[in-house]
Amino acid sequence: MSLLIQGGELITASSRSRADIYCEGETITRIAAHITPPPDCEVLPARGCLVFPGFVDPHVHVYLPTPSTTAKDTHESAGKAALLGGTTCYIEFVIPARTEEPRDALETWRAAAAGRSPADYSFHMAITRYDASVAEQLEHIVSSEGITSFKVHLAYKDYLEVSDSELYHILGLARRLGAITIAHCENAAAVELLRRQLVSAGRRAPRWHYYSRPPEVEEEGTRHFLFFAALQQAPAYIAHLSSRAALAAAMQAVGKGQRVWIETLIQFLLLDKSYAELPDFEGAKYVMSPPLREKEDRSALWSALAAGNISTVGTDHAPFDFHGQKDLGRDDFTRIPNGLPGIEERVKLLYTHGVLGGRIDLHRFVDAASTRPARIFGLFPRKGTIQVGADADLVVWNPDWQGTISAATHHMNVDYSPYEGWKITGRAEYVTVRGRLMVEKGRFVGPVDHGRFIGRNPSG
């Protein structure tokens, strides 16, 4: 079975050309100005459209049990939403409990995904305990399972938090294995103490969540992580950077000669803390960690993204219903499940507000949302670009389509949208995953079990 994408303008992180793309089986095999379709070849008309490599979301939660509830998406719903939004591959976090063996957690997450996702996926391995047995399992997981990135939490006291010694050893192990370490950079103790203080002072509405994790807390976490990464000369990836304070801390490390990769989230680029202050508990929809910041932070993040000081844009997709889940924290913000859904909207929002808004160009757009995540996490060049030999993960993008975001029409399994009513320009008209057409004229048409786990190369 072959596929021809005809007449589009191909955009990658570093090219822009009018050309046809011919795919055989799962792979792109030819790129040329004009390709005549052979018989039996499926032809996707792309005239007037942009053709992007499938987008890659580097920061996603699907199976996400929390102490009080579990996020609502399955891989089927999340993967479908991802594809409709142009994301053909996402990386989910395996998060063992502190007492659990990493390999067991991996099995749990694998089982939740296997055969259930229409999109391709991979895993980051969170490390919540470090000892000799964990180290041994991690070596195997990196070398044999194709999971080449670790996640550490400096936040979440007595739950996910690692100690300084664990952090040091994890970074050292990562360096030796060629893995990269992702960090959630907020000081756990400070968050915990500020939360208690706010709650006991009766400051329990969603808006107080911000004050339990002010920018200083993220700045301290960022410095702390980078301090240990420097000691170990290990590659450092800062997850979901949200504030100027943390950005400045990271840039100070760069100025001293340290290599730092930074991820921000689409919501940090577009939303600010005024959303979390909406009345009638509406703010709860916007409660996440780190929290939404000030308008000035947004603008600094855009600049750093444009110039490449921030590398990637993810979602930290974490879908909790407003009714029945977010409202667990109606009387106490510390009980609001943290997170925003976004896997379906990331690409559209970044295109509309980033590219059309004049803040980043088309290549930086593709780079930040596809190529760079693929490169940093070892999916490249199979994913993340359009080239002969790559997976035929392609997005034919209608740049003129106009629509409106709404929970009423989205495909994520969550009862609200943080962007309800927002106008959008552009959508994924056709989406293929390894040569298979999954989205056609904006509707999902693929088999729900098409996705596969993608093993990754060490990239550190």
Add this chain to the structure above:
Amino acid sequence: MSLLIQGGELITASSRSRADIYCEGETITRIAAHITPPPDCEVLPARGCLVFPGFVDPHVHVYLPTPSTTAKDTHESAGKAALLGGTTCYIEFVIPARTEEPRDALETWRAAAAGRSPADYSFHMAITRYDASVAEQLEHIVSSEGITSFKVHLAYKDYLEVSDSELYHILGLARRLGAITIAHCENAAAVELLRRQLVSAGRRAPRWHYYSRPPEVEEEGTRHFLFFAALQQAPAYIAHLSSRAALAAAMQAVGKGQRVWIETLIQFLLLDKSYAELPDFEGAKYVMSPPLREKEDRSALWSALAAGNISTVGTDHAPFDFHGQKDLGRDDFTRIPNGLPGIEERVKLLYTHGVLGGRIDLHRFVDAASTRPARIFGLFPRKGTIQVGADADLVVWNPDWQGTISAATHHMNVDYSPYEGWKITGRAEYVTVRGRLMVEKGRFVGPVDHGRFIGRNPSG
């Protein structure tokens, strides 16, 4: 006439694939796994080779009169050397005297280049005076001449230096025209005063040059430039950044939300001030501004380059003979013509020490030395990448070739090499410029007048 590059591994800033490239006339028209050459098609065998887009040197001087002498290269010698080194396009600086009209200077530089370079080239427009007439000429130069970048010198007192007001107005004009402003960031008065002080204290050997432009002088220049760029919200490109102090200053601006592009030079990545301290006046070969720094600066620059905080690597190519030119300053370092040759060696050195040395990957290598200069300065996508529709500027790179750098064998018109005796791995086996074969098996075979001026788009 058509050309097929067969069997190579194509490397761009964001792709890596085994594919053939077919070029018709001056343009790439097809990229596919296997292309059968039509009759009359010239075939370049690339099996076992890497294929890169032609490299772009963003910072070059060819016609360079100074108060005491004139640099030795012509466009013929420099362009030939560039091509043999894999650089197919370079951007030279037009530098009017303070009393000269920009359009007149442009004519002078144009005349020196027209029909004389085997490689493609473009111009940056240095601004050494700003008034209404200059502004008018610049508008024309940007909009009609395809010269979309300005250069300002904060250094070179009473010669090239612009005042604060001029700087402010230039940045404002650049923003309005979509041009980008490049700055030489050293405080002019400080340099002048330190020079005088050193000379009058009898500190006249080449090694004292460093102390007339310590890192603090570059840091101050960098901050000063970025301060005015921020006031004007204008895009800022820092030329030849050499030190941690300046890098930290630039990163501090990023942390506050400013967009900054940074260029470093191949010599800052590989050499340090100990070279300028070589005895017997040998140090004079390494006298340039800003000066070579400490080893720790080199390592910080590599890290920032790897993570993308530094965007580009240029040469500031400025070939002055050791005998007859550099030795004008035998008794006084302030009379040593400033600059190092490098247009022939940049790519080889960056490949050997960057890629093979494990400091940057192949994609960052292509990006920093080709794609990024092309994008920032509006040559892209015609230059800077391999894609259907782009100029067929291609480099077939033999990754196994081993050689030694020597003035005895180089093609630049200068009597020494800063890298004399250095071992190199990899060379440009074939080089094409707009479909024309210019280098074959490492030898220049093209017509010396093949190069053309390339007009550029506003990119700011």
Add this chain to the structure above:
Amino acid sequence: MSLLIQGGELITASSRSRADIYCEGETITRIAAHITPPPDCEVLPARGCLVFPGFVDPHVHVYLPTPSTTAKDTHESAGKAALLGGTTCYIEFVIPARTEEPRDALETWRAAAAGRSPADYSFHMAITRYDASVAEQLEHIVSSEGITSFKVHLAYKDYLEVSDSELYHILGLARRLGAITIAHCENAAAVELLRRQLVSAGRRAPRWHYYSRPPEVEEEGTRHFLFFAALQQAPAYIAHLSSRAALAAAMQAVGKGQRVWIETLIQFLLLDKSYAELPDFEGAKYVMSPPLREKEDRSALWSALAAGNISTVGTDHAPFDFHGQKDLGRDDFTRIPNGLPGIEERVKLLYTHGVLGGRIDLHRFVDAASTRPARIFGLFPRKGTIQVGADADLVVWNPDWQGTISAATHHMNVDYSPYEGWKITGRAEYVTVRGRLMVEKGRFVGPVDHGRFIGRNPSG
């Protein structure tokens, strides 16, 4: 004639004791727990009072011609106001025009003061041009006239501004002579350009003044000054620091090993930019340079003052009437004469808001407003402390007195008070200058010509 201050609590920058002070002639000759007054000794009852050394205002303008008008105070009115406020000595700025000889300007300022001030005074020498003749005059002025501090303006383009070379030479001369250099740190060109831009955009109300001199402009000036001071290893005194941005810049220099003295003003500790935004042109009363900043700046200044990172608190006293002077700029803020009156209120305000407000202790209060200015500028130990041998400049402070500030009752020759209606606790009950009673029960009783010029020692 002798004088006994009986029963007070003596507070100096580094002592606190109940003791009597006995003065003979102009000098303190004895400090003891109990001193029995000899016959003919004037006794000032100080029981229940604090006794401070006479306060020293390091930053004052009395004779202040500007291009459009002249400040309203004479030395008689300013000196009287100073004394009523507890300030027994002030240092005024001699400001030659760029074309004027320093010695001539000094004569002008001297003549305006001589025999006309009830308080003691000294001069700082502003330098608005630097050449060999100026250097020669300055050597004489420092060594023979007892004027041991220079003032440079990085602001006030084409008027007071010095060039980078001048700045460098001035700092070098200061170091050689043991003088200290005071700087007004704002980038002149930026201010000028922003002013023009605001005015031509119709932004002419007093509130726009702030935007012509944002904190970045002060930060840049501060860095620029400290850069040159570091090159010359010269002592640096930053006048009227107003913002966190400038404070951070100065502290960054300290962190690198530079010696920096910082002055702030009473108005920067107490007022913020909302005052300059008052309607009906009221804001004009608060127009000064650098401008009043944000509330967060105020709080940072208090902290740095408390811990000693900021050394001194001055007034930059510059009294222009609201009616007839400030209103020259009714249609254009750039024509509003810059400056606030304050010589009468500084000490009271600092006591009320600093000491009683719990922000600084009594010793830091005395230090910042008396001892430290005296030490930095070479008046010490004659001025600035209570000790045997010092001038009997003493302030008997009634800590319980309560009053209200008002232009209706103040003694400065200006038709408004920036602090109109503010409540004050504490006042100078008795004030002596060199043993002579000048203020009694809060009323001026001294001869108006009692003050003398005080020559100073090099302190650099």
Add this chain to the structure above:
Amino acid sequence: MSLLIQGGELITASSRSRADIYCEGETITRIAAHITPPPDCEVLPARGCLVFPGFVDPHVHVYLPTPSTTAKDTHESAGKAALLGGTTCYIEFVIPARTEEPRDALETWRAAAAGRSPADYSFHMAITRYDASVAEQLEHIVSSEGITSFKVHLAYKDYLEVSDSELYHILGLARRLGAITIAHCENAAAVELLRRQLVSAGRRAPRWHYYSRPPEVEEEGTRHFLFFAALQQAPAYIAHLSSRAALAAAMQAVGKGQRVWIETLIQFLLLDKSYAELPDFEGAKYVMSPPLREKEDRSALWSALAAGNISTVGTDHAPFDFHGQKDLGRDDFTRIPNGLPGIEERVKLLYTHGVLGGRIDLHRFVDAASTRPARIFGLFPRKGTIQVGADADLVVWNPDWQGTISAATHHMNVDYSPYEGWKITGRAEYVTVRGRLMVEKGRFVGPVDHGRFIGRNPSG
């Protein structure tokens, strides 16, 4: 019994005068130009001498058990040495084991000191565990025992280190009680891990100690402490700051508006890491934590001390014999007892190298070594200044005396001196403690049990 100090030049932190001082009982009662001694009055001739307030050492260990050994001084030997060096009062650290009750530790330390010291002394209370019971004891200790300063260790993993939560609570308690929190700022885990790494790599000589605690480790500790102090808005005192990196971190906090007091040590001002690299295990004499730094750090510390950004100079006196104690670590630097003796030499060294070396003036000298420690820790004005009503702790300083430091002649109970053979100018000719003559013509003459515990006021 009365005492007259006749004819000296009195120097305090803020005064300088020729005057006599008359003391009755334990107290200064009169200061005057000339005081006629009554009958029975002891007269100390001070003509040609400086008279200082007794010096205060804010950072001393006397009773110091470590896991492997115990420091050699008793209060008798340390107190005698202190007095001979001009230090009349020192503050020692009570350091409970993590499982010990603070009140029990206090009793232990109190018992070791009571009736055994010739000099006055007080205690800082180290906190090595925080819980409700500890909190209760601390409240009592502050309010009833006159111990108003806490010490926390961010270093010394699993031994003295406090957790982030403990740190937060301690700072909060300190703020509520008006106490001040002193911190040892080095990251405990990093030190521990670096030590293990060095040792297992066979890097066991004294010189490797430095690399187990590089400046980055101190910088991280400093930032970490100041982060929590800012959260709690608690006063912060950084003990023994040694490096530019840590200084810059602290100054960055000041620039953001935080109040920070900084202490450095006499050894950081005078020694550098080359001493710890001396051959034949001599380096062990210089092993302490944080370690001795680079020459450039020394010079930055002097500048910050001169301008008041660094407040105090202590010793961290910790006397371990070279033979029998330091050599426990002959094969492994981690076993070398940490610390240098210094209580006897601090004042002389600071006078010789600071005052006579032109780095600080006499007033800053007195301030940093006496007044400021007394003020920050609530001993003032009883200690730390010369004034009527203060304790008659006085040092008559012979500024012309010349001598040489040697273990052969010093009085500390330790078999080496870090300053062996150093030339010194100036010594304490006479020293009194509360009116009692303890040192006469440089010899100890007082009763060894004269010293008393001095309760302190809250100063936070």
